Amino acid sequence: MRLLNYTTQYFALLLLGVITIWAVAFYYAMLDEIYDSLDDGLENQKILLLKRAQEDPSILAHNDFDKHVYSFTPITAPSFEQQQERYQDTLMYMLNEEDYEPVRIYESAIQANGGYYKLKIITSMVEEDDLIEDLVSYLIGLYAFLVLCILILNNLLLKRIWKPFHYLIDQLKDFKLDRKTSLTTAPTKIEEFTLLNTTVTALIASAQRSYEEQKQFIENASHELQTPLAIVINKLELFIEQQPLSDEQLVQMASVLDNLGRLTRLNKSLLLLSKIENEQFQEEAEVDFKQLLHQSLSDFEAIAAHKNSALILLEETEMSYRMNRDLAVILVNNLIKNALVHGTPGAPIHLRLKQHALSITNQGTPTPLKVEDIFARFKKSGTNEKSTGLGLPIAQAIAVKYQLQLTYSYTEGHRFTLTFPI
Amino acid sequence: MKILIIEDEPQMLDNMRRTLEQEQYLVESAATYTEALDKIGAYAYDCILLDVMLPDGNGLKILKELKAQQKEEGVIIVSANDSLDDRIEGLNLGADDYLPKPFHMAELRARVQAVLRRRNFEGNRNIQLGNVNINPETRQVFIAEEDINLNRKEYDILTYLIANKTRLVTKAALAEHVWGDHIDQADSFDFIYSQIKNLRKKLEPASINVQAVYGVGYKLEVD
Numbered sequence: 001m002r003l004l005n006y007t008t009q010y011f012a013l014l015l016l017g018v019i020t021i022w023a024v025a026f027y028y029a030m031l032d033e034i035y036d037s038l039d040d041g042l043e044n045q046k047i048l049l050l051k052r053a054q055e056d057p058s059i060l061a062h063n064d065f066d067k068h069v070y071s072f073t074p075i076t077a078p079s080f081e082q083q084q085e086r087y088q089d090t091l092m093y094m095l096n097e098e099d100y101e102p103v104r105i106y107e108s109a110i111q112a113n114g115g116y117y118k119l120k121i122i123t124s125m126v127e128e129d130d131l132i133e134d135l136v137s138y139l140i141g142l143y144a145f146l147v148l149c150i151l152i153l154n155n156l157l158l159k160r161i162w163k164p165f166h167y168l169i170d171q172l173k174d175f176k177l178d179r180k181t182s183l184t185t186a187p188t189k190i191e192e193f194t195l196l197n198t199t200v201t202a203l204i205a206s207a208q209r210s211y212e213e214q215k216q217f218i219e220n221a222s223h224e225l226q227t228p229l230a231i232v233i234n235k236l237e238l239f240i241e242q243q244p245l246s247d248e249q250l251v252q253m254a255s256v257l258d259n260l261g262r263l264t265r266l267n268k269s270l271l272l273l274s275k276i277e278n279e280q281f282q283e284e285a286e287v288d289f290k291q292l293l294h295q296s297l298s299d300f301e302a303i304a305a306h307k308n309s310a311l312i313l314l315e316e317t318e319m320s321y322r323m324n325r326d327l328a329v330i331l332v333n334n335l336i337k338n339a340l341v342h343g344t345p346g347a348p349i350h351l352r353l354k355q356h357a358l359s360i361t362n363q364g365t366p367t368p369l370k371v372e373d374i375f376a377r378f379k380k381s382g383t384n385e386k387s388t389g390l391g392l393p394i395a396q397a398i399a400v401k402y403q404l405q406l407t408y409s410y411t412e413g414h415r416f417t418l419t420f421p422i
Numbered sequence: 423m424k425i426l427i428i429e430d431e432p433q434m435l436d437n438m439r440r441t442l443e444q445e446q447y448l449v450e451s452a453a454t455y456t457e458a459l460d461k462i463g464a465y466a467y468d469c470i471l472l473d474v475m476l477p478d479g480n481g482l483k484i485l486k487e488l489k490a491q492q493k494e495e496g497v498i499i500v501s502a503n504d505s506l507d508d509r510i511e512g513l514n515l516g517a518d519d520y521l522p523k524p525f526h527m528a529e530l531r532a533r534v535q536a537v538l539r540r541r542n543f544e545g546n547r548n549i550q551l552g553n554v555n556i557n558p559e560t561r562q563v564f565i566a567e568e569d570i571n572l573n574r575k576e577y578d579i580l581t582y583l584i585a586n587k588t589r590l591v592t593k594a595a596l597a598e599h600v601w602g603d604h605i606d607q608a609d610s611f612d613f614i615y616s617q618i619k620n621l622r623k624k625l626e627p628a629s630i631n632v633q634a635v636y637g638v639g640y641k642l643e644v645d
Contacts, residue, residue: 226502230524234437237527241590247636254637261594264524299601306613
C-alpha cells in the first residue's frame with residue numbers, strides 16, 4: 001500500500017470514531033437544550049393561563065385537548081397538596097401528520113377562582129427519530145467531505161513534500177552495485193530528507209568503493225599467485241625428470257602436481273571471473289556458434305569417449321552473435337564440460353543449437369538441482385574434487401555481460417539453455 | 423644455439439635456465455630492462471625469452487628496440503598478465519610467440535624449439551627422429567618413408583613428445599598443449615590414455631616409442 005493511502009486510511013478511521021463520539025454528545029446536548037427551552041415555554045404558558053383565569057374564569061372549564069393546548073381538572077385540597085410539578089413525554093394523534101407524534105405534557109396544580117385544579121399543558125415535541133436521521137445524514141456528509149479534503153490535501157501537499165523521497169527510492173529501485181551507475185538526489189529544504197539523501201549517497205559511495213576494491217583485490221591476488229605457482233610446478237617438473245624415482249615416489253609426486261594443477265586452474269578461473277567483471281574483454285566480433293560448437297565438440301570428443309558418453313548434436317542451424325570470441329569459446333566449453341563432469345558415465349549428452357537458443361542436456365542425479373545454488377561460486381554438487389566450482393559462475397558472468405540468458409531446467413535430464421536476445 | 427632469458431624473478435629464471443641448458447642451449451640472462459638492452463646491443467642470440475613486466479621498464483619496449491635495430495632474434499613473450507591486449511600488441515610488434523605464466527617446462531621447450539626451427543630453417547625443414555620423418559608444413563608423418571595417417575590430436579601429441587624427447591611430459595602439460603587451455607577443468611586427464619594407445623599402435627613400425635611414466639605422464643624414447 002502506498003504511503004499516501006496508508007496515512008489517509010488511518011485518518012479516515014480516526015475521523016469516523018471522532019465524528020461518532022461527537023455526534024452522540026452533540027445529539028444529547030442539543031436534546032437537553034431543546035427540552036430546557038420547551039419546559040421554559042410551558043412554565044411561561046402556565047403563568048399566562050393563571051393570569052387569564054383571573055380575568056376569564058370560564059377557561060377553567062376546558063378539560064380536554066381537543067380545542068386547546070391546556071386542560072383544567074378540579075381536584076381536592078389534599079390532592080393539591082400532593083400534586084407535584086412534572087413533565088411527561090407521551091404520544092398524541094396529530095391530524096396534520098396523520099400519526100402519533102411525541103408531545104410533552106406539563107402537569108401542575110393550581111389554585112384559582114377559589115378552587116383547586118390540576119393543569120396540564122401540552123406542546124408538540126421535537127421528533128427524535130427525525131432529528132437523529134437529519135443529524136446522521138448531515139454528519140455522513142461532513143465525514144465524506146472531510147475525508148475528501150484529506151485525500152486532496154494529501155495528494156497535493158504530501159506528494160509535493162515527499163517528492164525528494166520518491167525520487168530517491170525510484171533510483172534505488174534500479175540501482176545495481178555492479179553497474180557503474182551513480183545516484184543523484186533531489187534538492188530539498190526538509191532536514192530529514194537532506195539527511196536521508198546524504199546518508200544514502202555516502203552509503204552507496206562506500207559500498208561501491210568496497211565492491212571495486214574487492215574486485216580489484218581478487219584480480220591482484222590471483223595475479224600475484226601466478227608466479228609462485230609457476231615456480232613450484234616447474235621445480236617439481238624438473239625434479240621428477242632428473243631423479244630416478246620409485247613408483248611410490250612418482251605417485252606421490254603426481255599427486256602433488258595434480259593438486260598444484262588444480263590450484264593453478266582455480267586461480268586462473270578466479271582471474272578470468274575478475275577480468276570479466278572488470279570489463280577487461282573489450283574486443284568483440286561476430287562469433288559463428290555453429291562452427292564454435294563443432295570445434296568444442298571435437299575438443300571434448302576424447303573426454304566424452306573416455307566416459308563412454310556421446311556428445312550428440314540433435315539440431316543445428318546457422319547462428320552467430322556479436323561478443324568476445326575467447327569468452328564465447330569459454331562459455332560453450334564450460335557448459336559442455338559441466339555436462340561431461342556431472343553427467344552419468346555412459347549416458348549421452350544432447351545438444352541443440354536453434355535460431356536463438358543453445359541447450360545442453362545431460363543425465364545425472366534423478367532430482368532437479370537447486371536453482372539458487374547452480375550459479376553460486378564454489379557451490380559444488382557431489383564430490384567431484386577436481387571441479388573448481390567456478391565453471392558455471394563463469395558461464396553465467398559471460399552470459400550476463402552479453403545480455404544472454406543462461407537458465408537451468410529439469411525435465412528428461414539436467415538442461416542448461418543459453419537464450420540469445422532476438 | 424644461444425638463448426637470452428629476460429626475467430626479473432630469480433627462481434623463475436633458474437627453472438627456465440636449467441630446462442634449456444638440459445637441451446644443450448647456451449643460456450644467458452638479464453634481470454632488468456637496462457641489463458637486457460646492454461646484452462642485446464652487444465651480442466646476437468637465436469631466441470629471446472622476454473618477460474613483459476620488468477622492474478625498470480616494459481619488456482615490449484625491448485621488443486621495439488630489437489626491431490629498430492633490425493635484429494633477427496626469435497622472441498617469445500613470457501607474461502604473468504595473460505591479457506589479450508598484451509598478446510596482440512606483442513605479436514603485432516613482431517614477437518614469434520606468447521607464453522602466459524604459469525607454463526609447463528615441456529611447453530617452454532616445445533615453444534623454444536618451434537621458434538628456433540622456424541628461424542633457422544625458415545620453417546620448411548622436416549623433423550627427423552629415428553626412422554620417423556615429420557613435415558610440419560603439411561602435418562604429414564612418415565615412418566621409414568611410408569606415410570602414416572594420424573588425426574589432429576595424435577599428430578599434436580607426437581610432435582609435442584618429440585619436442586620433449588627423452589623428457590618426462592606430465593599428463594597436464596600434454597593435455598593443455600593438445601586440447602588447449604579450455605580443457606583444463608575436465609575432471610581428469612586420464613582420457614589422454616586412449617589417445618596414446620592409438621598413437622602407440624600407429625607407431626609400432628617406428629624406432630621411437632611412447633612410454634608411460636607411472637601415474638605422472640609419458641616419455642618418448644628413441645630405440
